[in-house]
Amino acid sequence: MANRYDIAIIGGGLVGASLACALAPLRLKIALLEAVPLRATAQPSYDDRTLALSASSCKILQGLGLWPALSGNATPIREIQVREYQRPGLVVLSPGDLGLDRFGHVLEARVFGGAVMDRVARIEGLDFLCPVSVTSVHTGDPLATIEYSSEGKTHRIETALLVGADGANSFVRESLGIEVEKHDYHQTAVICNITPEQDHRGRAFECFTSTGPFAVMPHVQGRCGLIWCASPERAAELTDLPEQEFLNLAHQHFGNHLGRFLKLGTRSSYPLRLVRALEDTRPGAVILGNAAHAIHPIGAQGFNLGLRDVAVLAELLWNESSKGAGAEFGSKALLDRYSNWRRQDHRETIAYSDGLARIFSNPSRLAATARTAGMFAHAFIPSLRRQLAVRAMGFRGRIPRLAMGESL
Ligand SMILES: Cc1cc2nc3c(=O)[nH]c(=O)nc-3n(C[C@H](O)[C@H](O)[C@H](O)COP(=O)(O)OP(=O)(O)OC[C@H]3O[C@@H](n4cnc5c(N)ncnc54)[C@H](O)[C@@H]3O)c2cc1C
Structure with missing residues (x-):
């Protein structure tokens, strides 16, 4: 007979595992299915x-009980500097404009993975099924079914709510017949750690170039996280450059804001595309995180948006669980409430990062003039800067309780 769950989450990445933590206190029967073991080098x-991570995301992580394990490795963002490559104008955002002392924190995804998986292993009532290969998902009334194979054997489970958190190429989304809008930015992000000569003092730097942003984030032990977006061909060259040549070129591109770049970590690259699902629910099923919206990393919004999905879905499931035996975790009413609540944040955040990515890669003279005017407007008009700062904090639309620092 098939094992029966209240909630089955497919994808144990940043978003799926966070959702599992958010649901831990509900003591439901949860299955978390993940294709790649945590410590595998291929874990994506x-x-x-x-x-x-924005201030609101850090609050959500506190509510999930993850923050004590993360805070020692998290670097506060105390200032954000925005400029355009080789053009005039500098916008300096300060959390002090909003009466705060930081915008949020910078954290390594691998560190997050270690902490979240330690927590997942201790969740009562949760079966962590990993590594598994999910072969089919079907929605049904009242239960959805999932088939997966593990160690050569095929298994079948049933669930009241099926959650697809399996990333941009979501198998769940495709199986549910949810259409997507795609846009290829023809850019690849090269990411690595660098150690600059001078202390970053919590400053994050975002420099827009015609082939995408070049961002330097403050990180632990004097290091910085570098994200360098370039055409796919150029990104391949950058990844293959000898270390010293890469450091010199990165420094030349960035300028002397932190002195010379001294050390380089491992380089990895990510092709950049927008993948946006046109719907996010089906009867008894929902997709969230990158499965619903994989966006350009410009403005660092992706995981922040996914965490807000988690906070909203968790709040609705918490409310539903108060009905006890009558709770219907996959009900249409609950899923409609989720979609309606998330719609505005999805629309605005996607439009914001997509708009930035497109306007800064537009080579026309008109677009360049508009960009410079925009830079100066933001530099000199406090209310515009304030809007940007609020976005960087991640407080958008109707705020779920977890993002306000309340527990559920
Ligand atoms: C270069 C770069 C920089 C970024 N910087 C930031 C930033 O500064 N701030 C920010 O907020 N966001 C940032 N992001 C975005 C962030 O990485 C994503 O939003 C986040 O990874 C989404 O998490 P996810 O769990 O939805 O998807 P993923 O991270 O893709 O995880 C999906 C998980 O599902 C698993 N999976 C896939 N298929 C299956 C299957 N069939 N069965 C079981 N499991 C499956 C995968 O193994 C994986 O573990 C950045 C992205 C990039 C590319």
Whole structure:
């Protein structure tokens, strides 16, 4: 007979594992299915990426009980400098404008993976099924079914709610017949850690170039996380350059804001595309995180957006669980409430990062003039800077309780 769960989450990456933690206190029967073991070098979610997490995301992680394990490795962002490569204008965002002392924190995805998986292993009632290969998912009334294979054997489970958190190439999304809008930016992000000569003092630097942003994030032990977006051909060359040549070129590109670049970590690259699902629910099923919206890393919004998905879904499931035996975790009413609540944040955040990515790669003279005017407007008009700062904090639309620092 098939094992029966209240909630089955497919994808144990940043978003799926966070959702499992958010649901831990509900003491439900949960299955978390993940294709790649945590410590495998091929684990795509928990790699060397430095993630800029907004203040609201840090609050959510506190509510999930993860923050004590993360805070020692998290670097506060105390200032954000935005400029355009080889053009005038500098916008300096300060959390002090909003009466705070930091925008959020920078954290390595791998560190997050270690902490979240330690927590997942201790969740009562949760079966962590990993590594597994999910072969089919079907929604049904009232239960969805999932088939997966593990160690050569095929298994079948049933669940009241099926959650697809399996990333941009989501098998769940495709199996549910959810259409997507795609846009290829023809850019690849090269990421690595660098150690600059001078102390970063919590400053994050975002420099827009015609082939995408060049961002330097403050990180632990004097290091910085570098994200360098370039054409796919150029990115391949950058990845293959000898270390010293790469450091010299990166320094030349960035300028002397932190002195010379002294040390380099491992380089990895990510082709950049927008993948946006046109719907996010089906009867008894929901997709979230990158499965619903994989966006350009410009503005560092992706995981922050996914964590807000987690906070909203968790809040709705918490409310539903108060009905006891009558709780229907996959009900249409609950899923409609989720979609309606998330719609505005999805639309605005996707439009923001997509708009930035496109306007800064537009070579026309008109676009360049508009960009410079925008830079100066933000530099001199405090209310515009304030709007940007609020976005960097991640407080958008109706705020779920976890993002306000309340527990559920
Ligand atoms: C260069 C770069 C820099 C970024 N910087 C930031 C930043 O500073 N701030 C920020 O907020 N966001 C940032 N992001 C975005 C962030 O990385 C994503 O939003 C985040 O990874 C989404 O998490 P996810 O769990 O939805 O998907 P993923 O991270 O893709 O995880 C999906 C998981 O599902 C598993 N999986 C896939 N298919 C299956 C299957 N069939 N069965 C079982 N498991 C499966 C995968 O193994 C993986 O573990 C950045 C992204 C890039 C590329």
